[in-house]
Amino acid sequence: MKQGLVSTLSYAVLLSFGAANLPLHAAMLPTERAAEQSALTLNDERAEVVDFLQREHVAKALAEQGVSSADAIERVATLSDEEVRELNGKIKNLPAGGDIVGVLFTVFIILLVTDILGLTKVFPFTRSVR
């Protein structure tokens, strides 16, 4: 089942990746073809494959973190090549902004002090001494 899901995902990434890169009129070359440092200027098909695999990898990582496959594919499509490289392999570790509350009790006291010092702002009821 899991294997099935993953290969469906790969296929869909392939489709969306291909579609995004195909100009409306295939004979025209897209702007990135002339971009410096672009995989395509190097005329290196391996670089294209690497880019595709990285996109697939990022989409899978998003899906593993609970994003639906369809959303993961769309989200990867909106990323630039540089952004794909930045995300690849780091989805578990990069900062993910989300919370306003939810601190472990063990660090409660430290944070209470630092809140009052104006170094942190964890608790809504603290007022900094500044």
Added chain:
Amino acid sequence: MQLLCKQGVALLATLLLSACAAPQTRALLAEPAGRPTPLELSRVPFHAQTEHQCGPAALAMLLNDAGVAVSPEALTPQVFVPGREGSLAIEMLAAVRRYDRVAYRIPPRLDAALDQVAQGRPVLLLQNLSLPISPLWHYAVLIGYDLAQRQAILRSGITERELMPLDTLEHTWARGDFWAMVVVAPEQIPDFVTPTEAQRQALALERIGRHAAARALYAAIVARWPDQPLARFGLGNMAYQLGDLRAAEAAWLPLTELAGGQYAWWHNLIELYLEQGRRAEALALWQRAQQRWPAQPELAELRPRLQP
């Protein structure tokens, strides 16, 4: 245990000392440099976040302010990562492209953030509200400041107008690596943006098929940095995709007069001439291209179509 206590005292002393010194805030207040104050972008709408959803809420505020009607709920499937209970900064930057807008990371400095607000742009920033040992990542929107009161004004979490000491903002933002972004229409390029970055954004818009937005951004790049041939090429490509062949030709033709250059510039103009049945012009351009890039495989592919 005693050692721990000593360390604790040392830590507390360090904290106390550093609490007084948010370095950028201090420098900024020492030399306000004619910055207008107080200042507040009260028009920026507010969306209270639900659990873990500060990313979509903050992003909706910036997009709304940039003229896009979108709700946080609609943005959740585009930026929220359930397994991380939060949103990743890179995806926050990328998501706005679906709405024909561009997000730029601002320089990682407090004065740069205040400058953006002074120029009328709310700033979405990543804070670590807690300490690195137990991070509490949070996105808030800076909408104003009061230098005399030493305060920042934020839309944050469930608080529509949060007053936070500038020092605290600096400390919490520094722990978020000073990551912050603004959202603009493609026609606008904020003054801190480099031509390389603007081009990167235009390429990304083109890549996902937002041709009108990409065209507007390429045009803005050409207007601001007239010596950027890649943007001129892109401008022509987007005009072509949108069916404006005259504008495409006008953008591409000067590129063939440049020394050096890229084969792709020439290729698309040859294709355009062929499509319009202007075979003599296509052939003339093809011959000039052949001299420059004798081994270009696409030139060989074009050849049969040039025969009468």
